[in-house]
Amino acid sequence: MQNPGIPGSPAVHLFYHPDLTDSETLRQISLGLEEQGVPCRTILCADIDNALALAHQAAQHSALRTGIGVSASGDTVLTHAQYPADRPLRHCPPASGYARLRNLGANAGQLVKVIPFSEAL
Numbered sequence: 001m002q003n004p005g006i007p008g009s010p011a012v013h014l015f016y017h018p019d020l021t022d023s024e025t026l027r028q029i030s031l032g033l034e035e036q037g038v039p040c041r042t043i044l045c046a047d048i049d050n051a052l053a054l055a056h057q058a059a060q061h062s063a064l065r066t067g068i069g070v071s072a073s074g075d076t077v078l079t080h081a082q083y084p085a086d087r088p089l090r091h092c093p094p095a096s097g098y099a100r101l102r103n104l105g106a107n108a109g110q111l112v113k114v115i116p117f118s119e120a121l
Contacts, residue, residue, distance in 0.1 A: 010063035011039035012108050015054040018046050019072035028098045029068060029076070032105020038064075038112050040105070051075040056085045064112050068104070076101060078108050090117070 012033055016026060026042055033040040041062075048054050054069025055077040061067070065081035074094035083089055089111070090104050107117045 009039055011041040012064055012066045012068065012112060013058035013062040014040055014042045014068040014070065015045040015048075015058040016042065016070040017049045017054070017072040018044055019049070020070055020074065021072075022074055024098060025070060025074055025076065025101055028101040029070075029105035029108075032102040032107070033109045035102075035106050036109025036113060038109035040108075051077040051091075052079070052086070052088055055079040055088065056081075059083075066108055066112050068108055076104060078104050078111070080111060 014026065014029060030040045045054055048057065049072050051069040051071040055067045056079055058067025058069055059065055059079050059081040068078050070076045076092040077088040078090040079088050090107050092100050092104050103118060110117055
């Protein structure tokens, strides 16, 4: 894993496995966060390939306490540092479309801003 403790502005951390073959997945999640005006820091994490574990680690390292994890298969999870480590707040299975992934990113931004989630498409 790259050093997530890099100084900078607070951001939602997005930990992803290096074998992820679809960079558009990361792009759509980032665009959803951007729509909410919340910064995203993408961080390569080679030592874990479980979306929920990646998301939990991301949330623990984020100053905003919000994390997203994407496994090599494209499984995607959103969570918060105070949420139970064994349950996701939002989950997109590998076959999810880009609109749903973008919505997950937007929901991450809404979590940070403490406003209700929007429904997934």
